[in-house]
Amino acid sequence: MPELKANEIEHLVRAAIEARDQAYAPHSHFYVGAALLIASGEIVAGCNVENASYSLSLCAERGAVVTAVAQGHRKWRGIAIASVGGVSPCGACRQFLAEFGLDLPVIMVDVIDGSRRVRQLAQLLPDAFDGSSLPIHD
């Protein structure tokens, strides 16, 4: 797994916890923040944004990825996800993240006690579909 320094992890975890403060989750009341450590050292964050039409709700992880890409970033070295319980990313977010590389440290943070679990994205999404079988791909 690509190494993250202890201070980079702390920075990323703090950013995910802060991003969670912006979560818009009036339907589930489950608030999530996510933060990406961009290769350049910048941090780009996102939060979940729910909708009355429930299935349109967007997870924090995909929000962070969309924001990063819109800002011109396609390479990041880690993601932290902050929630009560330190939940794992959903399947849709695992696939969405996989588009940009499976060798990604995923840090799951429980905002209640500050505990963390770290997994590589490849562990969370074994045997991933990566688009290389598509007839036309980059």
Ligand SMILES: O=c1ccn([C@H]2C[C@H](O)[C@@H](CO)O2)c(=O)[nH]1
């Ligand atoms: O890793 C996760 C898990 C859930 N959610 C959001 C989606 C929905 O708004 C709420 C409840 O599932 O939490 C995330 O943003 N990230």
Ligand SMILES: [Zn+2]
């Ligand atoms: Zn998700």
